[in-house]
Amino acid sequence: MPELPEVEVVRRGLSDHVVGRTVARAVLTGSRVARRHAAGPTDLTDRVAGARILAADRRGKYLWLVLAPPEDDTLALVVHLGMSGQLLVQHAAAAPEKHLHARFDFTDGGPQLRFVDQRTFGGLALAELHADQRGAPDGVHVHGIPAPVLHIAPDPLEPAFDRAGTVRRMRSRDSEVKRVLLDQSVVSGIGNIYADEALWRAGVHGRRSASALTRPALGRVLDHAAEVMREALGQGGTSFDALYVNVNGASGYFDRSLAVYGQTGRPCPRCGTPVLREQFMNRSSHFCPRCQPRPRVSR
DNA sequence: CTAAGCTCCTGCAGGC
DNA sequence: TGCCTGCAGGAGCTTA
Incomplete structure (x- = not known):
């Protein structure tokens, strides 16, 4: 089960393989994966398209990509892995996984980012970033904290953990x-x-x-x-x-x-x-x- | 506000 | 062999 260390491993992987790239398009399978995104799955895919990924951040078990959309304010693609969620960096030619729920193509034509989740407790949502209300400035969450993560307390591995x-x-x-x-x-x-x-x-x-x-x-x-x-x-x-x-x-x-x-x-x-x-x-x-x-x- | 119970979901192990 | 039950459990939601 993904707890803090496992989520941090994923965050580092995203930092290495996805940050700095620009999303060409997102494809969701079904609507459950975006059920926490109130505006709906189409809104999510629409707004992610064309966005450049500025950073991969984390607090506790929550993970998010900081996005710079072409004509909008910075926003976050929040990911929770739930019980069985995986983020995979995968060649476009690779066969779709059995429990593939989301796919992100990049403008560079390189490997895709895929969200695979057997038990579907995990999910994706787009959210605005806010000033950190729970932690001290730590040089890590420089882009702020996504709205759905504001109620989550800082984790013990944050530099400014109280x-x-x-x-x-x-x-x-x-x-x-x-x-x-x-x-x-x-x-x-x-x-x-x-x-x-x-x-x-x-x-x-x-x-x-x-x-x-x-x-x-x-x-x-x-x-x-x-x-x-x-x-x-x-x-x-x-x-x-x-x-x-x-x-x-x-x-x-x-x-x-x-x-x-x-x-x-x-x-x-x-x-x-x-x-x-x-x-x-x-x-x-x-x-x-x-x-x-x-x-x-x-x- | 807090605390506790319910619920979502799929795959697998174990009993009969 | 096949069917059923229980179990794995994160966290939003509901209830009190």
Whole structure:
């Protein structure tokens, strides 16, 4: 599942292969891929045609291309990969993928950009760019933040990430700490995999109440989340192919480094106790019952 | 405002 | 072999 490291791998691929080029035309298959674009799929394809791509930006799991249309203000093509979305840089002659939903041709006649998504939780939208309301100026989001991303909190790998402020906000929540970690309006980029890994590294059970944890403990959880995502990003880069901007599952080879996620029954790398899996928010949580004791009092 | 539940979707694993 | 169920889960939306 694409979380921050996987999305960043894709962003870098776009930066290398798409930024600086001019879109000749966009072709959408069906309307679902653009369902978040209120003005409709035709509006999207019309306005993207002829636009030069100035940058590829990201916040959390959201990705966007900064576009300079021929006769309009700068705007963003926002991409969310959802569960199974992929952006591929593909030769025009390559056969269409089974779940191909969007295609972008360029004026240089070079490789196309394709959006492929099996489970169609992902999608595309055109949006205006606004001044960043959530983060400090960081030299990264120089073009601003697209409207659909304004409610998303800065992620822990942004240069201007406000660690202390995020800890305060986490602690103010009357909810379980894993829920808070997954809430993209509190801190972004963390999904189920890295939440489980961060909580294991910090020795905190995800069902502990965020407001009952100390600020230093929450700070450690946050630091571990940043660290595990940084490590995954380091390994995700190794599987990057020049013409293939891919995301599917944990990035690159990092799945070999997972301590608890998907490791049910296998020994905890720290103490050897078998890893447990339990239902949480209609999905799964993986943890070590010894390193991460359950809270004593049910909430 | 916050918190929690529902829902979208396809492919695959496992049980019988 | 084939059918069914459950599971994978990000995040917008609805409800309270």
